[in-house]
Amino acid sequence: MERRTIGAxxxxxxxxxxxxxxxxxxxxxxxxxxxxxxxxxxAALDAGSTLLDTADMYGPFTNELxxxxxxxxxxxxxxxxxxVGLLAGDQHVVANGxxxxxxxxxxxxxxxxxxxxxxxxxxxxxxxxxxxxETWGAMAELVGAGKVRALGMCAVGARAMxxxxxxxxxxxxxxxxxxxxxxxxxxxxxxxxxxxxVWSPEAMERLLPWCVARGVGFxxxxxxxxxxxxxxxxxxxxxxxxxxxxxHPRFTAEMMxxxxxxxxxxxxxxxxxxxxxxxxxxxxxxxxGRGRHVVAVPGAKREEWAVENARAAELELTAYDxxxxxxxxxxxxxxx
Numbered sequence: 001m002e003r004r005t006i007g008a009x010x011x012x013x014x015x016x017x018x019x020x021x022x023x024x025x026x027x028x029x030x031x032x033x034x035x036x037x038x039x040x041x042x043a044a045l046d047a048g049s050t051l052l053d054t055a056d057m058y059g060p061f062t063n064e065l066x067x068x069x070x071x072x073x074x075x076x077x078x079x080x081x082x083x084v085g086l087l088a089g090d091q092h093v094v095a096n097g098x099x100x101x102x103x104x105x106x107x108x109x110x111x112x113x114x115x116x117x118x119x120x121x122x123x124x125x126x127x128x129x130x131x132x133x134e135t136w137g138a139m140a141e142l143v144g145a146g147k148v149r150a151l152g153m154c155a156v157g158a159r160a161m162x163x164x165x166x167x168x169x170x171x172x173x174x175x176x177x178x179x180x181x182x183x184x185x186x187x188x189x190x191x192x193x194x195x196x197x198v199w200s201p202e203a204m205e206r207l208l209p210w211c212v213a214r215g216v217g218f219x220x221x222x223x224x225x226x227x228x229x230x231x232x233x234x235x236x237x238x239x240x241x242x243x244x245x246x247x248h249p250r251f252t253a254e255m256m257x258x259x260x261x262x263x264x265x266x267x268x269x270x271x272x273x274x275x276x277x278x279x280x281x282x283x284x285x286x287x288x289g290r291g292r293h294v295v296a297v298p299g300a301k302r303e304e305w306a307v308e309n310a311r312a313a314e315l316e317l318t319a320y321d322x323x324x325x326x327x328x329x330x331x332x333x334x335x336x
Contacts, residue, residue, distance in 0.1 A: 001048025001313045004295050006217030007190025009150055011119065013079045015288055015313040017051030018044040018306055019221070019299030024063035034066065036302065041070045043303035045077045047310035053193075053219070053297050055083035055124060056109050057093070064112035072114040081120035081191075081219075082109050083154065085127065085135065097127030099138035106142050120191055122152040123183075132179050133186050140187035151187060152219070153180060155194030155207065173207040180210065193219035193297070196290070198229060198283050199250075199262055199331035204290065212293055223287040223296045224280055224309075225331075228256070231263045231279040249333035258332045265328045269321045277315055280305075284312030286325055 001014040023037035041052065052070075054063045064082060071078055084105045087094050109118065121139055126132040142148040155176040173194065180189055192211050196203045200222070211218045224230055226245055236253035239246040250259065266279035273282070280298075287296045300306045317325075 001310060004217075004292055006120065006152075006219075006295065007150055008188060008215050009190060011079065011150055011190065011217075013051040013295055014048040014310070015295060016049050016284060016310050017053055017079075017081075017219070017295055017297040018049045018309075019297045020052055020054045020063055020067055021058045022299040022301045023066060024059045037066055038069060040300055040303045040306050041067065042074070044300070044306040044310065045070070045074055047307050048313070049306065049310050050077065051079045051081060051219075051295060051297065053081045054113075055086070055122075056105055056112075057083070057086045057088045057124065060088040061112060064109055068112050068114040075115055079119045080113060080115060081122060081152070082113065082118055083122040083124040084109070084139070085124040095125045095127040095129075097123070097130040097132070097135035099130075099134055102135060102138040103142065106139075106147055110147060117146065118148045120150050120152050121148040122154055122191070122193060124154050125156060126179055132182055136183040136186045143187070150190035152191035152193060152217075153183065153189060154221075155192065155203070172202045173205075176207060177210055184214070189214075189216050191217040191219055193221050195222045196220040196287055196294070197223045197225045198266065198286055198325060198328070199225045199259070208290065208294075212291060216293070218291075218294045220287045220290075220294055220296045222299075223284055224298050225283070226251070228259065229263065229266060229279060229283040231267055235260070250331060252334050255332055255334055262328050262331060265324060269317070269324060272321070273315060276311060278308060280308060281312040281315050282317070282321070282325075284309060285315040285317050286322070288312065289317060289322070 003012045004015050005012055052067055054067050056064055084102055085095055085097055087096050139151050155173055194203045194207055208218055227233055235256035245251040263279055266282045269282045270277040270279055284296050298309045
């Protein structure tokens, strides 16, 4: 697979990574199976998807434990990215950015991941009660201690802000850019993770250019639109209560039906590229085409999906394809 670099440290990863969260958290718990998840991670590594993206809150903790079982056997094959700063309760999530907590959380993640170093340690969310510079400073000390190789930040609150009156990428990511400007004065940011897909392109307006201008890698989260852009979901199919899509404004039966033209366009393009192409690979190829600093991080629970996603790195979209994608109707949500 094509290799891409993250940050000034030129950390190399496969152009398509693997989001491990769906294996343990947020998506249909009845479909989460440990043995199948292990096979999925191995299949992704075999296909060149070296970046494994997890977090201590996924599960919580169980996702890191799962990834750790693979790293124990194949650490040299993987680039491990995990996150800190959020604590998951029964019905809520709270931020904790206190320096002492960050250092303890890192040690715990290292134990669960069965490794002596984390390649990319990301701040999941800033703690409103702690200056972000203090949290970032503690993370920087972990780099100095040899426990972490590079630091990254996840974008904040973009989806919650996607309302009438705040419809541009500049509006959606202004808070993240302000935080990035502050922490960049403390220690270099190597990567920013934020949603980017055919149906959520807002990061291209300000956040992506901010990263490009500073040599910061961009990890494209949810590049398949929480599964919608794969073309495998049916309007009105319903979701399990613990599935994030059960509360997502684009996954009501009405909105899924309204957004079918987006999937239909991706399917038309895939058909022009032969049987190996799918709506998912087209959607991922579009994300990869946003620049060599972009790494797509699609989530997957099954090995066949991880292998399919990896194939997107080989798919070259034509100017005609890109024009057709640009002409697709914007996605709708229940607030529209």
